Amino acid sequence: MIINGVTIDQTFAEAFPMKATRAIITAQNEKWAMISAQAMTGFATSVIACGCEAGIERVLSPSETPDGRPGVSILIFAMGGKGLAKQLETRAGQCVLTSPTSALFAGIDEGKQIPLGKNLRYFGDGFQISKKINGKRYWRVPVMDGEFLAEATTAQVGAVGGGNFLVLAESQPQALAACEAAIEEMRKIPNVIMPFPGGVVRSGSKVGSKYPALGASTNDAFCPTLKGVTQTDLSPEIESVMEIVIDGLTKEDIDQAMRVGIQAVCDMGAEQGIKRISAGNYGGKLGPFHFHLQEIMA
């Protein structure tokens, strides 16, 4: 398959099941909601070392938030429910509770309930106040700027992590420009995040390593500087490869995000140095969800 001169490999991305939740952070204005959201989703690029993968889903207008203030919705993914609950609580406690004027709400109602503000309330040292409104419990925790309002719980749902595609280009600036265009379009899709810095990862990994302690290592088949010394997957003109990783609440959400992302890359075309789209395929060792590039773009 070739789109606008860009070859779409006959391969697939492999993804794996995860647990996820959504939280809504509001504040006095969008600036401070975003600051809090960025703090909460910081250092959350990969479960390999961060404990979770998290990102900002979108900005919410005051009419879309529970307290009528500007807000930001974030998604957090982890390999299991316990890990998710721990990451959520730790990050909410250190990044939202601490952030001026912030409030924190559940972004998903249906599903197994996990603590959001339920345990953060103890920061109130006995002065915290519970309010049960429309069947939902909220905690009002007195803090130095007024009150921190947090919904007691949010719901955990099954999700999919690790959807991806690779952009192969003739130069590093061209690869990055294509990925930036893809990310801009993909951020319009609900229920997905691209957890790496700016949505783009330049250090794609393979499963395993020559060093027994490491479970993952550099994807040498796609490293352009190793074309002559390893079993490469790159043709001579490829000078840079970048990857976009997608976590989504469902397989269909990732399908849609990959479709718009790959299309944005292909719109730049071979004339702008974009040569191929491939995907992280680990021969079935990684996960049960397979995203076939040519099927997605058909």
Add this chain to the structure above:
Amino acid sequence: MSALTLTMKHRLDQRVDMSPLVCHKLAGLTPEQIGAIELQCGKQKIRVDSLFKIQGDDTQNLIIANSFAKLDYIGKELQGGQITIEGDVGAYLGMQMQSGVIHAKDDAGLYAGCEMKEGLLQIDGNAGDFLGAALPGNKQGMKGGRILVKGNVGERAGDHMRRGAILIEGDVGAYCGSRMVAGTIAVMGQCGRYPGYAMRRGTLLFWQAVQAPATFNDCGSHTLAFLPILFSSFGDLNSHFAEPSEVFNRVQRYGGDLAETGRGEILVKLA
């Protein structure tokens, strides 16, 4: 199906226990069987059909017409369905109701909504003392649900209240929220003396200035984020509480009762 309508034929000297006439107990009964139910009236038992004219057959939508202030225990322990009362009602309206809707179109007597657990109790007229309170000797009053009163309310509203919301569009008497354990009481009108007397936790929300008792301390003026959420939960009510113009989040906060644990609060709307 049309609403099951019980129209009172004549008024009695003695009070009547109406607790058998709740939707869940009437489900599946024919009008003849309902007519044969006996109600306690003083020392006597009287048949429903001797006291009421029975029309309609939808037992989950019960209308009591031509009611008067000696019909007690209407909607006691109600479990679903709707009861509408045209005319005054006696004491213990909606006592311990568990779900459903009770709509009293005129005044209600003592202990309306006492120990209520869930559902909606709406009183278009005035309500007597001990609205949403605990029965004498009991430690917990209203435990959930919502009570809306469009008129005025007597003394001791929300006494020992544990959870839920009492919304009063008119005035409220003395000792509002006395011995309150938790929950919310909102009053648009004037408040009598000693609001929040011996309250442990919970929120008293006033539209008009109040004289906070000596055992409440002024905590200053604040913008509280939970108030818009609280008001949005009233959006389904046919009430001034549902009007967007009534939404506010700036309040003067008084903490107390410091003669108790002091975790309660009186919030007064700031202009």
